[in-house]
Amino acid sequence: MWTLAAPALCLLKERRSGHAIPAAPAVDGPGESLPALAGGPARAPRTRYVAVVLFPLSILVAVVGLMGASMHKPEVRDMPVAVVGATEQQTRQAVERLEPSLGAMFDLRPVDSVREATAQLTDQKVAGAYVLPTAPGGGTELLTASAAGPGQQTILRSVFQQVAEKQDMALETTDVRPLTGDDTMGSNSLYVAMSWIMTGFLIMAVLRGGAPELRRFRQYLPLLAGWAVGMAVWLWFLSDVLIGAVNGHAGVLIGAGAATVFCVALAAGAFTRTIGLAAIVPVMIVLMLLGVPASGGGLPISMVPDIFRTLQDVLPLPAAVDIARSLVYFDSTGLGGNLLTIAAWGGAGLVLNLLADLWLAHRARQGKGIPAEVPRAGAPRQGRAGRRRGAARGRRPDRQRGRLLTRAPIGARRSGPAVPALGGAGPGPRSVACPTRPGQGRYAEAKGSRRTCGRRPVRGSVCGHQGDRHGGARRNAAISPASRRRRPPRRRRR
Numbered sequence: 001m002w003t004l005a006a007p008a009l010c011l012l013k014e015r016r017s018g019h020a021i022p023a024a025p026a027v028d029g030p031g032e033s034l035p036a037l038a039g040g041p042a043r044a045p046r047t048r049y050v051a052v053v054l055f056p057l058s059i060l061v062a063v064v065g066l067m068g069a070s071m072h073k074p075e076v077r078d079m080p081v082a083v084v085g086a087t088e089q090q091t092r093q094a095v096e097r098l099e100p101s102l103g104a105m106f107d108l109r110p111v112d113s114v115r116e117a118t119a120q121l122t123d124q125k126v127a128g129a130y131v132l133p134t135a136p137g138g139g140t141e142l143l144t145a146s147a148a149g150p151g152q153q154t155i156l157r158s159v160f161q162q163v164a165e166k167q168d169m170a171l172e173t174t175d176v177r178p179l180t181g182d183d184t185m186g187s188n189s190l191y192v193a194m195s196w197i198m199t200g201f202l203i204m205a206v207l208r209g210g211a212p213e214l215r216r217f218r219q220y221l222p223l224l225a226g227w228a229v230g231m232a233v234w235l236w237f238l239s240d241v242l243i244g245a246v247n248g249h250a251g252v253l254i255g256a257g258a259a260t261v262f263c264v265a266l267a268a269g270a271f272t273r274t275i276g277l278a279a280i281v282p283v284m285i286v287l288m289l290l291g292v293p294a295s296g297g298g299l300p301i302s303m304v305p306d307i308f309r310t311l312q313d314v315l316p317l318p319a320a321v322d323i324a325r326s327l328v329y330f331d332s333t334g335l336g337g338n339l340l341t342i343a344a345w346g347g348a349g350l351v352l353n354l355l356a357d358l359w360l361a362h363r364a365r366q367g368k369g370i371p372a373e374v375p376r377a378g379a380p381r382q383g384r385a386g387r388r389r390g391a392a393r394g395r396r397p398d399r400q401r402g403r404l405l406t407r408a409p410i411g412a413r414r415s416g417p418a419v420p421a422l423g424g425a426g427p428g429p430r431s432v433a434c435p436t437r438p439g440q441g442r443y444a445e446a447k448g449s450r451r452t453c454g455r456r457p458v459r460g461s462v463c464g465h466q467g468d469r470h471g472g473a474r475r476n477a478a479i480s481p482a483s484r485r486r487r488p489p490r491r492r493r494r
Contacts, residue, residue, distance in 0.1 A: 051278075055278075055281070058281045059281060059284070062281065062284070062285050062289055063289060066285070066289045066290065066292075066293070067289070067292070067293075069305070070292075070293035070299075070304050070305060070308060071293060071298065071299055071304070074299055074303040074304070075303060076105045076106075076155055076300075076302055076303055077104065077105065077302060077303070077306075078105075078106070078107045078302060079105065079106050079107065079127050079152065079155070079156075079300070079302035080106075080107045080109060080125065080126040080127055080302075081106045081107065081108055081109065081126060081127060081128050081129065081130060081156070082109050082110075082111040082116075082117040082120055082121070082126045082128070082129040082130070083095050083098070083108050083109065083110050083111065083129075083130050083132070084111050084112075084113065084114055084116075084117050084129060084130070084131045084132065085110075085132040086132065086133075086134045088110075088112070090132060091110040091111070091112075091132070092110055094132055095108045095110050098163065102159070102163075105159070106159075109126065111129065114129070114131055114143075117129035117131070117143060118143060118176060121143055121144075121145050121176050121177075122145070122176065122177060122330055122331070122333060123330075123333050123334070124145075124148055124322075124326075124330065124333065124334065127144075127145075127148065127149075127152045127156065127300070127302070128142060128143060128144045128145075128152070128153070128156040128160075129142070129143035130142055130143075130160055130163075131143065133169065138169075139164075139169050139170035139171065139172055140160075140164050140167075140169050140170070140171050140172070141171070141172045141173075141174060142156060142157065142160050142171055142172070142173045142174070143174050143176055144156055144157070144173060144174070144175055144176065145175065145176050145177035145329075146175050146177065146178055146179045146186065147177040147178065147179055147186065147325065147328075147329035147330065148177065148186075148296075148325070148329075148330075149186055149296060149297075149300050150179065150184075150185060150186045151299060151300050151303070152300040152302065153175070155300070157173055177329050177330060179329075180247060180328075182244050182245055182247065183245060183246075183328075186297075187297060187298070188239070188245040188246060188324075189297060189321050189324040189325040189328065190292070190295060190297025190298065190321050191239075191245070192235070192239055192245070192246060192253075192257075192320075192324045193260075193295070193297070193317055193320035193321040193323070193324050194288070194292075194317070195235050195239075196232075196235070196257050196260040196261055196264070196320050197260070197264055197287050197288055197291070197316060197317050197320060198288065199227075199228075199231045199235070199261045199264075200228075200260065200261045200262070200263070200264025200265040200267075200268060200287075201264055201265065201267075201268035201280070201283050201284065201287055201288075203224070203227050203265055204265055204268045204269040204272045204273075205268075205272060205277060205280050207220070207223070207269075207272075208272040208273065208276065208277055209277055215273075215360060216357060217353045217354060217356070217357050220269060220353070224262055224265045224266070224269075225262060227261070227265070228257075228258040228259075228261040228262035228265065229254075229258045231257075231258075231261055232253075232254045232255075232257035232258035232261060233254055235257055236250055236253050236254050236257065240253075246324070246328060247328070248328070249327045249328065252327055252332070253324070253327060256320075256323050256324075256327070256335075256339070259339065259342060259343070259346075260316065260320050260323075260342050262346065263316070263342050263343060263345050263346025263349065264287060264316055264342075264345065264346075265349075266345075266346050266349030266350055266353060267283075267287070267316075267345045267346065267348060267349035267352075268283045268287065268349070269349065269353055270349050270352030270353045270355075270356055271283055271352075273353070273356050273360070274356050274359065274360070286315070287315070287316060287317065288317060290308070290311055290315060290317075291311070291315040291316065291317025291318055291321075292317065293308045294308040294309070294311040294312045294315055294317070294318050295312070295315075295317050295318040295321040295322075296312070296318070296321070297321050313341070314341070316341065316342050316345050319338040319339075319341040319342050320338070320342065322334060322338045323335060323338045323339070326338075
């Protein structure tokens with residue numbers, strides 16, 4: 001169905017507007033220069049073809065490779081389980097008796113009392129607790145917490161049920177932290193955390209491609225702060241009010257979500273600003289794909305390879321999953337340590353962004369890439385010292401209307417004379433030939449902006465060429481060539 005619907009929609013769109021892709025520039029051949037999505041100069045056709053193949057291929061290989069390597073053959077190894085007996089000697093003997101058969105699967109830890117075992121279970125230090133009978137002929141008890149993962153609860157119940165049957169004892173299972181009715185699989189915490197992480201690094205990809213004029217780190221900070229708070233509120237409203245997956249703790253969830261989004265955006269921005277959109281692949285691998293198996297949200301952490309257990313205390317996604325889980329089920333246990341992990345990523349991103357500012361400014365002074373700072377149209381007129389600083393940074397000043405002409409990077413192709421930068425250094429306004437004198441001037445045309453011919457601001461659709469002087473009189477700028485005629489002088493009234 002989709003193979004038929006997609007071409008039909010494309011043909012319908014092309015028939016109505018004449019373009020299969022909305023707002024796409026007209027392209028006559030593969031060698032034509034197009035604005036780069038990353039905001040810099042257009043690349044060679046061979047480079048673009050290679051990027052078109054490698055970008056989706058690298059994402060596919062990373063997703064299939066990491067998910068398959070971590071979850072294709074889950075095996076329980078060293079799952080921590082507390083063992084509680086009536087006396088210390090009974091506990092030690094039970095651990096020695098169970099280790100030969102369960103030693104490879106579980107890390108059996110002797111505990112003095114049921115209260116201590118319950119405390120370790122709510123602190124998520126152990127996955128369960130096996131309580132021995134206190135009197136002859138009594139039954140055993142298994143303490144679990146399905147909120148920490150229903151998968152590990154199922155494993156503990158099946159294994160210790162066999163142990164109790166071999167000892168001719170009954171087994172009673174107690175769920176200390178049960179799941180809510182809206183989270184029967186225990187995966188809602190993973191989805192909330194993934195939405196925070198994706199919101200953080202995707203905004204940097206959008207700004208890198210859609211707003212390349214934002215070059216300084218101080219320009220990013222207010223945008224990222226507003227984005228983090230706004231998206232944290234929206235994601236809480238989506239997951240709590242609309243879906244009902246997370247109940248309560250609105251203020252803390254919004255605050256933790258805003259901090260996570262902001263810190264992840266800082267860490268991702270340090271690489272997207274310097275490498276470009278190609279940095280999205282390694283950023284997504286580190287921040288998202290490696291964190292899914294390391295978080296314990298899909299499979300218990302004791303069932304994935306050992307490398308992911310090490311990454312559990314380092315990556316931001318496991319910390320975000322534990323924040324959402326502990327707020328809902330475990331009374332904010334371990335919240336401070338997880339916030340510290342996320343803050344460490346934000347601090348590292350802050351330092352790297354400041355270093356990226358220095359590196360980008362150095363490249364701009366050498367005339368490479370996009371200038372480190374691109375003023376917007378209508379900027380205030382610069383003084384003599386400001387013009388000298390602008391020339392040193394690769395810009396040449398224009399005193400007409402306080403605009404600045406952006407010098408093209410070295411190696412970039414130019415089509416026609418330079419026009420003032422309207423709105424940044426990305427794909428600029430459409431440049432069309434002057435209708436009055438073709439070949440002598442071009443004017444830039446953009447919605448909501450003034451039209452310019454070379455360095456002369458004009459009104460209307462005509463640049464105002466008149467006589468041998470470029471620009472002509474400003475009063476004649478809006479007069480069409482057909483209506484230009486000599487008017488008779490007015491008679492004075494006596």
